[in-house]
Amino acid sequence: MELFRSVNVDWLGKKWYFLGFSLIFSVAGIISMSVHWAQIGSPVPLGVDFRGGTQVRMQFQRTPDTSQIRSAMDASGIRDARIQAIQNVNQASSNEVLISLPEETNEAALDTGREKIVDALHAHYSNPFAVRNVQVVGPTVGKQLEKQATLATLYSMAGMLVYLWFRFQLIYGVAAVVACFHDTLITVGAFALTNQEISLTVIAAILTLVGYSMNDTIVVFDRIRENLRLSRREGLADVVNRSINQTLSRTVLTSGLTFLTVLSLYVFGGQVLKGFSFALVVGILIGTYSSIAVAAPMLVAWQQWRAGKETTAALPAAKRPRV
Numbered sequence: 001m002e003l004f005r006s007v008n009v010d011w012l013g014k015k016w017y018f019l020g021f022s023l024i025f026s027v028a029g030i031i032s033m034s035v036h037w038a039q040i041g042s043p044v045p046l047g048v049d050f051r052g053g054t055q056v057r058m059q060f061q062r063t064p065d066t067s068q069i070r071s072a073m074d075a076s077g078i079r080d081a082r083i084q085a086i087q088n089v090n091q092a093s094s095n096e097v098l099i100s101l102p103e104e105t106n107e108a109a110l111d112t113g114r115e116k117i118v119d120a121l122h123a124h125y126s127n128p129f130a131v132r133n134v135q136v137v138g139p140t141v142g143k144q145l146e147k148q149a150t151l152a153t154l155y156s157m158a159g160m161l162v163y164l165w166f167r168f169q170l171i172y173g174v175a176a177v178v179a180c181f182h183d184t185l186i187t188v189g190a191f192a193l194t195n196q197e198i199s200l201t202v203i204a205a206i207l208t209l210v211g212y213s214m215n216d217t218i219v220v221f222d223r224i225r226e227n228l229r230l231s232r233r234e235g236l237a238d239v240v241n242r243s244i245n246q247t248l249s250r251t252v253l254t255s256g257l258t259f260l261t262v263l264s265l266y267v268f269g270g271q272v273l274k275g276f277s278f279a280l281v282v283g284i285l286i287g288t289y290s291s292i293a294v295a296a297p298m299l300v301a302w303q304q305w306r307a308g309k310e311t312t313a314a315l316p317a318a319k320r321p322r323v
Contacts, residue, residue, distance in 0.1 A: 007245040011292060012237045012300060018293035022182060029189015036192055044192045046168050047199035047275075048100060050146040054113025055100045057086075058121075064097050068125060073099075076120035096132065112322050149203040153184065156210050170220060175298035176217045179290040183213045183283060190282045196275055205279035212258075213287030216251060216297045224296070238305055240296050255288040266322040 033043035048055040066083045073081045078101065086096040101113045114134050122130060158179050164173030184206060191198055223243040231239055262284060266277035 008250055009241070009245055009248075011241050011244050012297055015293070015297045018289075020295070022186075022290075022294065025186050025189065026182070027151035029186060029192055032189060032192035045197040046146070046197060047197040047202075049200045050143075050149075051102045053136075054117075055098060055135040056114055056117050056131060058099065058117075058129050059099050059132050060095045061128040063091065063095055064127060064129075066097065069099070069121070069165065070096060072120050073117070075115070075124045078116055078120055081117075110304060140246060145200065149200070152203070152207060155208065156207055157181065160210070160214050164218070164221075168225065171302050172221055173297060175295045175302075176214055176221070178298060179217055179295040180210050180213050182294050183209060183286045184292050186286050187279055187283045191275075191279070194278075196278065199275055201273075201276040202279050205276045205283065209280065209283030209287055212284065213290060216291035219250065220244060220247055220291055222295055224299070237300055240300055244292055244296060251288060251291070257282060259284050271302070 036045065037043050042051075053278055064085065069083050070081070073079075073083070082098075082100040084098045084100075086094050086098060099117050101116070113136065114131065118131065135194060157180055160180070161173040161177045164176050187206060187209065188198070191202070223246055224240055225244075227234075227239045227243050259281070262277055262280035265273060266281050269277050
């Protein structure tokens with residue numbers, strides 16, 4: 001199935017618009033992460049998986065008042081508790097609240113977090129409630145998970161760089177990894193801008209997006225390689241533009257259908273999957289964009305720098321695939 005035929009868009013001619021778009025969102029995310037770092041010591045809000053502590057999900061009989069709940073916590077000597085109202089898929093109140101206690105210095109004391117919260121509400125808050133779920137993570141485990149999540153993301157990018165170096169040329173791998181880093185930065189920045197917590201499920205979504213973005217980029221690179229072998233006298237910018245246009249139908253179909261799926265997951269998946277699906281929604285949009293607007297133009301920029309802005313397509317056609 002082909003949605004677009006005889007497309008002739010000058011994608012490289014719009015590279016400065018793309019650069020401006022990427023800079024705006026990247027800088028906005030970096031500024032937001034810097035503010036969070038100054039306030040909480042972390043570039044983004046971390047879920048209980050990473051920061052350690054106790055997270056209790058409670059449902060109240062009537063619509064809860066988070067300010068009164070916070071006053072109840074303060075009155076019982078519970079300081080720096082995070083209180084977040086949970087909304088359902090229609091953005092209406094579900095009478096549920098997440099109460100998170102800060103990281104404990106003594107891991108043995110974490111088990112008492114639930115009792116502290118329940119006792120505080122019984123003593124200072126009259127709205128009847130029930131405990132729906134409790135998560136307890138020790139601070140040592142949380143720090144270890146944070147380190148492993150960071151290393152997993154970096155190792156995945158390094159592995160893809162080596163693979164593309166082997167299958168294509170080094171510049172192809174560098175361009176693809178830069179595009180993946182660009183996607184990850186903007187996705188994490190979106191969490192900082194919207195003040196959403198990053199949990200282990202969000203890290204799983206980000207790793208999925210790294211692979212998804214890389215796959216989109218490789219499709220474009222494969223077509224560039226084929227066209228370079230067939231059109232060695234054609235200008236490199238023309239080859240890259242034609243390659244992007246030829247793969248545009250495939251990109252829109254696959255990315256569009258995937259986006260509709262994860263958008264449905266975000267809208268109807270509920271609070272538990274909100275962070276995971278939000279990362280996928282943002283990441284698929286940015287990943288599709290970067291394969292066209294970041295990775296491919298880098299090949300042209302590199303060649304122009306290397307060849308003194310010659311117009312001939314001197315970029316290597318890449319190695320032939322090894323079977």
